[in-house]
Amino acid sequence: MPLRHWLGLTVLTCASLGGLLVFLESENRELDTLNAQAIQTLILQERKHQASLLVEQTLSVISTRHRDYEHRLQRMLITTMRAPFLGISHLSGRDRSFISTELLRQFPDLRINPDWISIEQLPTNLLPAWWSADLNLRLQASERKPQFLRGADTGLIFAVPIQRGTDTSGDVHRNRTHSTAGWTLVHIDPKMVAFLVSSELRQSLHAGLDEKESRYVWINEILESNGGENYARRLIHPLLPETEGALLSTHYRDASGRYPYQVELDGVLRGSGVFFDYRFPKNPGAKQEAKTAYAALYPPFGWIVASGVYLDDINMAASQAYEATMEDKHALERWHFLITLGVTMLLCLSIGYTLLHQLRIRQRKMRKRMNLLERKLEQRGEDRLVAALQVIRNERCPERVGDDLIVADYVTRVATGLALDDEEIAGLERAALLYDIGKLALPDTLLKPRHQLYFDQAQLLRQHVDIGSRLLADALMAPYEADLLCASQRYMPSMSATPSNATVSGSPMSSTRVSPGPSILALVVQIVELVRHSHLSAAEAISEIEHRPQQPFMAEVLHMTRTVMAEHPISQSDATHHRLKPLQIERLALHWRDNATGCFNRCLLDAFLEMLLTRGQVTMTGSVTLYHLRLRASMDAAVLDQQFGPQLNAYFYPLKVFHLASSHFMVLASEHTDDTTAGNSPSLPSQETLQTLLLSLEGTARLEMTRHSLSCAQSMHDWQARIDHLVKDKT
Numbered sequence: 001m002p003l004r005h006w007l008g009l010t011v012l013t014c015a016s017l018g019g020l021l022v023f024l025e026s027e028n029r030e031l032d033t034l035n036a037q038a039i040q041t042l043i044l045q046e047r048k049h050q051a052s053l054l055v056e057q058t059l060s061v062i063s064t065r066h067r068d069y070e071h072r073l074q075r076m077l078i079t080t081m082r083a084p085f086l087g088i089s090h091l092s093g094r095d096r097s098f099i100s101t102e103l104l105r106q107f108p109d110l111r112i113n114p115d116w117i118s119i120e121q122l123p124t125n126l127l128p129a130w131w132s133a134d135l136n137l138r139l140q141a142s143e144r145k146p147q148f149l150r151g152a153d154t155g156l157i158f159a160v161p162i163q164r165g166t167d168t169s170g171d172v173h174r175n176r177t178h179s180t181a182g183w184t185l186v187h188i189d190p191k192m193v194a195f196l197v198s199s200e201l202r203q204s205l206h207a208g209l210d211e212k213e214s215r216y217v218w219i220n221e222i223l224e225s226n227g228g229e230n231y232a233r234r235l236i237h238p239l240l241p242e243t244e245g246a247l248l249s250t251h252y253r254d255a256s257g258r259y260p261y262q263v264e265l266d267g268v269l270r271g272s273g274v275f276f277d278y279r280f281p282k283n284p285g286a287k288q289e290a291k292t293a294y295a296a297l298y299p300p301f302g303w304i305v306a307s308g309v310y311l312d313d314i315n316m317a318a319s320q321a322y323e324a325t326m327e328d329k330h331a332l333e334r335w336h337f338l339i340t341l342g343v344t345m346l347l348c349l350s351i352g353y354t355l356l357h358q359l360r361i362r363q364r365k366m367r368k369r370m371n372l373l374e375r376k377l378e379q380r381g382e383d384r385l386v387a388a389l390q391v392i393r394n395e396r397c398p399e400r401v402g403d404d405l406i407v408a409d410y411v412t413r414v415a416t417g418l419a420l421d422d423e424e425i426a427g428l429e430r431a432a433l434l435y436d437i438g439k440l441a442l443p444d445t446l447l448k449p450r451h452q453l454y455f456d457q458a459q460l461l462r463q464h465v466d467i468g469s470r471l472l473a474d475a476l477m478a479p480y481e482a483d484l485l486c487a488s489q490r491y492m493p494s495m496s497a498t499p500s501n502a503t504v505s506g507s508p509m510s511s512t513r514v515s516p517g518p519s520i521l522a523l524v525v526q527i528v529e530l531v532r533h534s535h536l537s538a539a540e541a542i543s544e545i546e547h548r549p550q551q552p553f554m555a556e557v558l559h560m561t562r563t564v565m566a567e568h569p570i571s572q573s574d575a576t577h578h579r580l581k582p583l584q585i586e587r588l589a590l591h592w593r594d595n596a597t598g599c600f601n602r603c604l605l606d607a608f609l610e611m612l613l614t615r616g617q618v619t620m621t622g623s624v625t626l627y628h629l630r631l632r633a634s635m636d637a638a639v640l641d642q643q644f645g646p647q648l649n650a651y652f653y654p655l656k657v658f659h660l661a662s663s664h665f666m667v668l669a670s671e672h673t674d675d676t677t678a679g680n681s682p683s684l685p686s687q688e689t690l691q692t693l694l695l696s697l698e699g700t701a702r703l704e705m706t707r708h709s710l711s712c713a714q715s716m717h718d719w720q721a722r723i724d725h726l727v728k729d730k731t
Contacts, residue, residue, distance in 0.1 A: 017344060032326070039321050044292075047309040048275060050215075052294045054307045055273065058201075058217050062298050062305070065197045070156060073188055074148055077158045116189040121162070122182045130155055130187055139183060151187060154300050158186040194221075194301045202236045202244075209238040215309065220248060222302040227265055235303065240284055254279040255288040268297035268304055282310060382476050389437055397439060403528055406571075408432035410524045410564060417560045418516060428517050431472075431481040435488075435525060438468030465489045484518055491522035491552050493545075516557050523553055523561055531570045538565035596638065597645025599659040608656075608668060609710070609719050623709040625669035628726050629690070633701035637662040640701055651690070661727045 120128055122136070130151035138149070139159055149157040162182050201219070209216050219236040227250035234246045250262040260278035267274025273296040279288035293308030394401045411432040415425045442464055465485060473482035523545065530541035542562050545551065592604040612624055629648070633640050641662060648657045648665060658666040690703050708726070710719050 035325070039325070043321065044311075044314050047314055048292060048294060051292075051307040051309055052273060052275075054215070054217055055294050055296050055305050058205075058219075058305050058307075059296060059298055061204075062197060062201065062301070062303070065200060066193060066300060069193050069196045073156060073193070074158075077156075077186060077188075078146070116192040116195075118187045118189070120185045120187070122185060128187070129153065130157070130189075131185070153190055155190040156188040156193075158188075160184045160186070190300065194303075197301070198235055205236055206238045206241065215307070217305060217307045220304045220306070222265070222297075222304060223247075225265075225269060225302075227262060231265065232261070232304070242284075256290075260293075264293075264295045264304060264306065268295055272296075280308075378477070382478075385476065386434065389434075389440065392440055393437060397436075399533070400436070403532060404433050404435065406532075407435060407521075407524050407528050410528070410561075410568070410570070411520055413564045413568065414520050414524065414557070414560050415517065417564060418520075418556065420515075420517065424515065424517055427480050427484060428521060430478065431484040431488075432521060432524070434468065434472060434476075434481065435485060435521065436464060436468065437471060438464030438466070441467045462489070462492075484521060487518035488522040488525070491519050493526070493548055493550075516554060519553050519557055520561075523557060527561070527565070528570060538562075538570055594645070594659045597641050597659045598649055599645045599657045599665065602658065602660050604656070605658040605660070605666060605668070605723070606716075606720065610716055613716055613719070623711050626708045626710065626723075627667040627669060628706045628708060629665040629667065630704045630706075631663040631665075631701050632704065633663075635701070644701075660723065664727050666723070666726075 118128065118130075120131070122139075127136075130153045132152045135149055135151070135157070144161040146158065146160045149159055151157045160183065162184055198219070205217055205219075216238045217236075218234070218238070220232045221235045222232050224231040229249045229251065230247040231250050232248045234243050234248060237243055248261055250259060250265060252261050253259055256279050258278050260276060260280075263276045263278075264274065267276065273294055275292060275294050277290065277292045280291050281288050290311040291308045292311065293306050295304055295306035297304055390404070408429050412425060412429050415428050420428075442460075469482040469485045472478045472485065526545060527538060527541045530536045530544065531538055534541075536544070539562070542558065542565065545553070546558060592600055594601045609624065631637070631640055631644060641659065645657070645659060645665070648667075652667055656668055658668070660666050690705065708722070710722065714722075
């Protein structure tokens with residue numbers, strides 16, 4: 001390359017490098033802004049996470065202390081009940097005072113409300129609010145010994161059985177006869193435990209206030225879950241201790257116009273914690289500042305535990321972190337600039353050549369990638385077309401649904417066992433999936449089962465192979481699969497000529513070895529046809545093929561096929577594939593209609609009822625409604641049916657009318673029995689309308705219409721017997 005070209009390339013490289021540096025500088029500024037925002041977001045998430053953790057820890061402490069105090073109360077009650085002067089058989093107000101005194105001894109320096117302790121005896125006419133019928137049943141089913149229960153208000157209940165004894169002789173050494181006289185209930189109000197927990201928690205939260213970070217936990221006690229004035233009481237607030245005991249309102253608005261107490265109440269009552277933003281002063285009497293908080297509910301006490309963080313603290317922390325990051329970045333950038341400048345001067349001459357070389361390599365990769373992408377797009381389009389053709393084929397030949405997948409699976413197994421090439425195995429699999437795709441172009445009369453076709457129809461059916469090969473070659477761009485499909489037909493039994501590249505009765509092959517792919521495809525197709533649609537076993541199908549007069553298959557192909565069939569048996573054809581489908585009714589109209597009346601026949605009615613019963617469409621309403629129409633006339637019944645049948649079809653359309661027997665018609669009120677479709681079903685003509693229709697016919701006739709319901713609890717046999725009884729009934 002001339003020197004001026006190198007110099008020009010160097011100048012161009014330097015100019016490009018300068019522009020790149022300017023561009024990178026602008027990108028760095030945008031990146032710095034994004035980093036600052038990201039740091040602020042991360043710190044906000046971290047602080048909110050800390051607030052939620054602080055709340056969850058406080059809830060854990062409350063739950064622990066709740067259990068501890070309940071256990072202490074249980075031990076205290078058990079100890080108190082064992083006092084020698086306190087009667088187990090009866091408790092009174094004096095005993096409640098004694099229990100209160102014992103509570104003060106157990107929990108000193110606390111003001112215990114005596115009303116938190118109530119004593120009742122069962123049975124009683126007026127049950128207290130904390131007692132329920134379920135607890136009464138539970139108490140009766142248990143053993144008669146002192147036990148603890150949980151009241152309807154989540155309070156503790158100590159149940160003590162009352163025993164009254166009678167001495168028949170006055171002898172103290174005689175046994176005493178006891179009779180059950182009920183229970184004595186000592187109820188500890190849950191407010192007592194809440195009071196004990198709150199008193200201890202208040203001291204710890206006030207002592208743990210972190211004023212530098214303004215991080216603390218406050219607790220509000222819900223008084224009215226529906227909100228409004230005085231909906232809650234401020235229980236604990238370390239920052240504002242003078243407000244403890246004050247009543248709160250959900251109508252309170254902060255400086256930003258939001259309702260923090262309402263948002264907090266709605267969030268915690270939904271059963272999970274809630275994050276919310278509002279404004280609150282950092283210090284008593286200071287200006288309100290933006291704050292985000294997390295609140296959760298402790299259901300046993302109805303406490304809302306919350307903690308928050310101020311946004312200006314987050315911004316300050318984010319700013320400090322960002323400044324520290326930028327200082328480290330600027331120091332690194334200075335060193336990077338010096339190193340880059342030195343390296344750039346050394347690499348300027350080599351950059352031009354490297355760029356040109358890389359450009360050529362990238363162009364080649366781009367061409368290769370584009371070619372690969374084009375092949376993938378073509379393959380995807382072919383796959384979608386094949387899927388669409390398979391859906392159409394399955395609709396037109398429902399009795400062959402799944403045969404293509406079975407053929408492809410066994411063709412692949414046999415070809416793999418014979419150690420064919422991977423490319424040849426893949427082609428065989430594709431050809432097996434589409435071996436009968438040419439049936440889409442054949443008329444419906446040729447798509448019947450093979451045993452229902454005449455000889456000339458069976459020969460015409462073989463045309464689908466030529467059509468399928470042309471479809472594979474032209475539409476799907478698969479000439480290899482088209483050749484395989486054509487070659488496989490030379491091994492079919494209906495062809496009289498022996499294949500030129502095979503021998504008869506398993507004789508040795510010619511010196512030129514031919515690929516066994518077409519013979520594998522033809523053999524598997526015949527075996528699957530015999531097994532799934534002629535009810536033969538795989539061994540019987542292979543034996544029948546081997547004993548044909550002209551058998552073109554090689555011995556190794558037959559042996560490998562027999563081995564694969566033995567290891568992986570072919571499943572029989574599923575009967576559900578042959579059930580009634582809407583397309584079959586239209587395509588095989590002569591099979592389902594009565595030629596004399598134009599109505600549907602009994603076969604279609606049985607098929608519809610079997611479909612409704614099998615698919616469970618009667619489980620919503622529980623029954624299927626049928627209307628039985630019977631004609632009574634002096635004229636010939638066959639002539640009357642021919643006149644009346646078309647009229648019934650017109651009057652009841654779109655409902656289906658079935659001609660069961662002479663003078664007997666049946667109408668299926670609805671083919672769907674769920675509520676959504678039943679509401680849209682057409683209304684039935686009245687009996688007067690149908691009688692008017694009879695007057696227009698020749699002769700005199702009388703119509704009888706009765707309604708019958710077939711329950712889903714009955715079987716198909718019961719349904720058919722019910723219909724047969726209606727038809728045979730001559731009264």
